[in-house]
Amino acid sequence: MDDLIFGKRNKRGDWAPHQPIETSPLFVFPPRLMAILKWLPHYFFPWNTIFAASAVAYWVWIIPPMETMQTISIGWVGWLYAVNAICTFCFYGAFELYLYVLKCQENRFKYNGKFPAEQKSKAFWFESQNIDNMMRTFLSGVTIWTAIEVLMLWVYANGYAPWLTFKDHPWTLAIVALMVPIIHEFHFFCIHRLIHTPFLYEWVHSVHHNSVNPSPWSSLSMHPVEHLLYFGTVFYHLILPSNPILMLYQLHYAAFGAIPGHVGFDKVEISGDGLVDSHAYAHYLHHKYFEVNYGDALIPLDKWFGTWHDGSPEGEARMQQRYRERKEKLAIRKARMEVRGAAE
Structure with missing residues (x-):
């Protein structure tokens, strides 16, 4: 596959797509119905479908009976940790093996032409990013x-959160399911x-940003405080009319x-001429420039707050204009x- 059909590579070997990143048409006013219909398959496939299917699989084969989970015990807690760790190793490891160890598509579609294993840094434990x-x-x-x-x-098992059934509330739960990526x-x-x-970046988030050239294992490489905040997205279901599967x-x-968002490649090559979009470029630019694209492109929050970088x-x-304006403000201050001080 010739990646130069889709983008360009600079002298350092870094690849970038020809087309600027576009935000989803969901929040465009007036609504563009045809654009939304054209975009919808990308909303569902492949990633959201994979994550939803994994939740159903967990519920069917992994999650213990509700009676068991009414009391927290080392048995079922350890079981869930083991399954989560194995699934993480397999899912993350598959991308790492295919793209970074075996280098099955070499550096085609790779934003940063270098591979993390080629660069040692004292910012990492054992000077190794991986x-x-x-x-x-x-x-x-995973912990x-x-x-x-x-x-x-445990909250669901003891009836402390709203639990709607798919049989009695199919449309409500369908709406909540559609809202999961937006949440x-x-x-x-x-x-x-x-x-x-500044304070939280220095002591917390800088751990994640050490991976300027992110790879699959960078995805959950965070400070524990950031892990708590990041996985806290699930707490919305304490008040939403939801369900344990959702x-x-x-x-x-x-x-x-x-x-x-951290795979490091714009597209993953599969059999033949098949390509799967990672939609990672927006977040890659965040790792590269630090102060752009705090979200992805589903909700245009960065556009609304002036921190959007579409790669163009x-x-x-x-971005450079914003940096200059901030520098001028700091100089004036x-x-x-x-x-x-002189007057005093």
């Missing part, structure tokens, strides 16, 4: 994911802006859904403080 990212994923990420999962299942996007944008404040879908959207020269110019 080892650091994997350890943080399993030591903190906190499981703890929140256990808490939510995640809204929550992620809010906490992401929060942890980019709660699991929300949780899996966070746990497994982090992969597409115009987007680059807007510093000058005022110096004048005030």
